[in-house]
Amino acid sequence: MPYVVTQSCCADASCVVACPVNCIHPAPGEPGFATAEMLYVDPRSCVGCGACTTACPVGAVVPDTALTPEQEPFRELNAAYYDAFPHADRAPVAPVPPQRRLQRPHPVRVAVVGAGPAGLYTADELLRHPEVNVDVLDRLPTPYGLLRAGVAPDHQHTKQAAGLFRAIEEQPGFRYLLGVEVGRDVTRAELAERYDAVVWSVGASADRRLDVPGEDLPGSASATALVGWYNGHPDHRDLAVDLGHERVVVVGNGNVALDVARVLTTDPDELARTDVADHALAALRGSAVREVLVVGRRGPGQASFTTPELVGLAGLRGVDVVADLGGAEVVGDDLRARVLRELAARTPDPARRRVVLRFLASPLRLLGTDRVEGVELVRTELVPDAAGVPRAKPTGETETVEAGMVLRSVGYRGVAVPGLPHDPVTGTVPHDRGRVEPGTYVAGWVKRGPTGYLGTNKSCAQETVEALLDDLDAGLLEGRARQAEDLRTVLDRRGVPVVDLAGWRAIDREERRRGEAAGRPRVKLTDPGEMLGTAASAGRRGRRRLSASSR
Incomplete structure (x- = not known):
């Protein structure tokens, strides 16, 4: 029984790697990957094992016998791709390369400005290296960017990609500093003093x-x-x-x-x-x-x-x-x-x-x-x-x-980031593979313009992180983090209400609790003050539990 991709998917490529017979394309390394409208299952070689359905984070792959009338056109859309691109050789696709390791293994601190898909995929690529710790900053008290605030509410299947980001958040070395605006709460110079590198993934914020x-x-x-x-x-x-x-x-x-x-x-x-x-x-x-x-x-x-x-x-x-x-x-x-x-x-x-x-x-x-x-x-x-x-x-x-x-x-058009070069024609920051200069990098729309799909941010982040790691291995980032004082300590001293991972989890739980009561996936908090209050209550509960356990 062949399977069919039934929507504009996230192009995360999890299904490509999971498929045992190489029947899902375009795959990483092939023309069109990360820029194609969607991925396609070849009905002539699909063996119906269902591995792709388990791997897909957004539920986009379904058996052909389970297609609704509205989904039937996707059967032809999948097959038509292989009429144009037959992939007759069936050569192995997307082989997993050996994990790169730093040539100069020492603790590395990286700040990622922007908690949307580009920023979180960047954090994910960085955290594959145990030497790296990543702080993800965002001016909003909640992460996920356009996945949370841009995907239409009737596309709940697409929003299931949040599960990918939840897994990233739980990795060792990851930390959120949400509700923190660079330029208002902390300066770009202060980031440069505390981090070996800063990656900007702030998107294209103007229409x-x-x-x-x-x-x-x-x-x-x-x-x-x-x-x-x-x-x-x-x-x-x-x-x-x-x-x-x-x-x-x-x-x-x-x-x-x-x-x-x-x-x-x-x-x-x-x-x-x-x-x-x-x-x-x-x-x-x-x-x-x-x-x-x-x-x-x-x-x-x-x-x-x-x-x-x-x-x-x-x-x-x-x-x-x-x-x-x-x-x-x-x-x-x-x-x-x-x-x-x-x-x-x-x-x-x-x-x-x-x-x-x-x-x-x-x-x-x-x-x-x-x-x-x-x-x-x-x-x-x-x-x-x-x-x-x-x-x-x-x-x-x-x-x-x-x-x-x-x-x-x-x-959309990108707006200039204070302190970074800006190309007014493309609305992007000029760069070389994501490198603005050693120590300063870009990913996402601020790098490539408002193009691509959710999964495009993954390949974009991979390229940027490769450039950053090249600079680390070349010794170009040594001595950049001159200030040892932790940024969270500075923000707390300034009275900035920072939302960390526990705070975001508290907001998420409260939204889901309200949603369950109303028979909905979640009821979103939209007032920043209420979000901050909900996040702060999680911190107070955590401190009370810690105090009780130490008695």
Whole structure:
């Protein structure tokens, strides 16, 4: 019985290593690994042993006999990959190399700034060396970055990757210093004095703007802010979200845009079984939104969303998903093209909520006086540039679309980290394999830009850590940690309320306790003060137990 990968997986490659017959690709070392939309099981060589299902941290691999109707397209998607990349030789893939060991074995202290996937994968790679201790800092009281605050609440399977991070946290030599902001609570110079190396994995924290008139009206926001709002991110919990209108327009058609459209149109009773933030669930229960229009300036062939996300959207129950091709033709006979043609041929049901994928249109301005009331769109056409790449050019034909909210979802840009070089074009820190200079390194989006998937951060971290270890072996980091005083001692003296691993575990337990009472995976704490209080109570209980045991 063959198995099938059924979603945009984490690309952690655990299943690749577990497979005894080398039938899951692309694998580490192969073209496309960590940048492919997903991994694929070869149905011709899969022996149905189920080893991959046990290894998969997000439950993405299922038997072909257990596929739901909505998952059936993934059967073909897996098989089609091997029509293009047959892997006929069946050579061993991803051999485990001998564990590297430091040539100068002595205690090493590394600070990782940023507790998202890139930061935690970096810590994991570093902690493979018993000489290394890692402190992971983050300005928020909770870790996991976009896994916690970016993955849509109805994608609970993806959030199971938190189990990978929990295993990393429990390794000897790992320590959290959460709720600590570099630049506010501790300076970059103070980190350099206390650590042999500092790895920055702070991500790309700003959204790209549309740069059209009316963009600053109330009712105009970034899709990222809305994602943070419904995921309970402390920075966005007070976002003004007015769902009292029938239509929302999302400009941009990447995966985030599809996430937003899906969440805004999903039955709130279904979302009530997820970890969606309470304030968002209450607002969605009272929502008047009937249609989400997802606008892309280019054609269906150039859309940024991935095929797995398109298949997932097309399979929504109780929601009409249709495509307005803007006069374009869908070229090709692959699964993506056929799904788009099928969506374009659908007849909407007026009784249902609706998601419309609109192509070849671009916003000219947002309309309204006191708040957003609509958007003026211009029709576009694709014109090849000098290199033959199709570019969207406005035709001059315009239309007005009424909407109570307009969300921009046209990408991210990195902001400069004080004290680090910055490339304003790419929004990244210039580097060589993650090395900014000996002792200073980058990983994640601050290194490569806002590209890739969850598992991409693993290969990215591996490259950065290799550069760091090269510098250690070359003796370039000796004598850097000149200040012996522990950073936690300094922060405590300054009155900074630090959340350590025990504190994070206390927050996690409290969220799960509240979730269990409500029949949900968790009910997130969104108030930083409440998070800090919950974490501090764990510290007080620990001190009381220690005091009692010493009597």
